[in-house]
Amino acid sequence: MIRHLLSAADLDLATATTLLDSAEQMFAIQHREVKKLPTLRGRTVVNLFFEDSTRTRSSFEIAGKWLSADVINISAKGSSVSKGESLRDTALTVAAMGVDALVVRHASSGAVARITEWVQCPVINAGDGTHEHPTQALLDAFSLRQRLGELRGRHVVIVGDLTHSRVARSNVLLLATLGARVTLVAPPTLMPSGVASWKCDRSWDLDDVLCGRAFGDVDAVMMLRVQRERMSGGYFPTEREYAIGYGLSPRRLALLPEHAPVLHPGPMNRGLEISSAAADSARSIVLDQVKAGVAVRMSVLYHLLAGDQQPAPVLEEAVR
């Protein structure tokens, strides 16, 4: 089993399958009267969030608490980070308190991986810039497995702001590992550089892909949020034009086969990348994804923390 979870590329088929299978057992806990297991009693997990987050942070917090871990949330706002403390000093300070795992979100790609060079406890990437968000990919795969069963050979279409999407990167990696086919659809301006090396097909024509003409029948479609907060230039002329070209409208929803679910990592821009008709349809599994998120994160925390590890504050060389 892995020591850190930084990228979906860290997960081979066996590891990913183990995490997803364990998540299925964790999922049942949500339906129990007492949602508490003693598994991580005495362990301390710190959610270190340098970027705003509601669902991911809450999801990790609930996951840790349901496993009886002590969960502490540290956000950049109101912490020493806002006083100018460096990433390294913050990480070393928190690790020196004897925590057992760090769950880190950061606006800079690669920042979470850097932290693993300074601390010895397991580090989980909860999203780093436009790079990766592996637990989101795991929960998406979990939701797809719940709806479609075996993912090998399934065709998943990911649509939208791919340039800024860490979710898309992690999903392409994990779905390929699980044997699914992925097609990315986006306007040329939002297709990331280097995408040619990714294990997926690409298209600019959403209608062509959804009706199965381009790459065969579609088994699921994942709409991505247009990340206005990361956009500094004109990636598309107007939001209306984007919605017409790449939004999941009722007409496009009708192009999908009946069995194909609609996913969205949230938060949704209704009327932009997804219409309310699609978001609220019976095919939408957006809330199932949220439920899956807690189970998957419980599984990750269990597999990373329930070993013969002792809290080890900091690497000696890091403080020299």
Added chain:
Amino acid sequence: MSIEPDEQVNSAHAPQVEPTAKTVLQADDISRILDRIAHQILEKTSGGTGVVLLGIPTRGRYLAQRLAERIRSFGAVEVGLGELDITLHRDDLRRSAPRPLGRTVEPVGGVDGKLVILVDDVLFSGRTVRAALDAMTDLGRPRAVQLAVLVDRGHRELPIRADYVGKNLPTASEEQVHVRLAEHDGLDAVIIERGVGR
């Protein structure tokens, strides 16, 4: 704390049976033992009314299934049947690599107010049963809980005893008891392996 040796062995990685290994129960023995335990359950529970069998994975689930079939056959009564994975309630999670989780399958009708009989293959230190008692509180509040095991090999570390014992098997602590069941291992047998430390 060490775990029950039989739980350490997956059929895919079963130890080579060396000359030091001795088969103490064959398929016929196990079949007769399960017949007897099924009759004892019917006798002790006034005909099996309100009884739920919870098998502890891996092999306890198959034993529970076999007992349920026998109780149905002998007593014409349908007992509840479920599975109870105890992995997340173990007290040795810090001492070994994380284990894959087994399934917990709640019996139809739940466990509230029922007479739950936990079913496992080997009773050893008692720690698995302790974890099972904790895990069961997640499912509900039974009227009473009993324990049925195929083999009791002694060396208890907690004040736990079985209500139904297939065979009391005196062992040395350095020996290992391997239960093999056809559903999981392709054959029925109980084997003692000597000279393997806990």
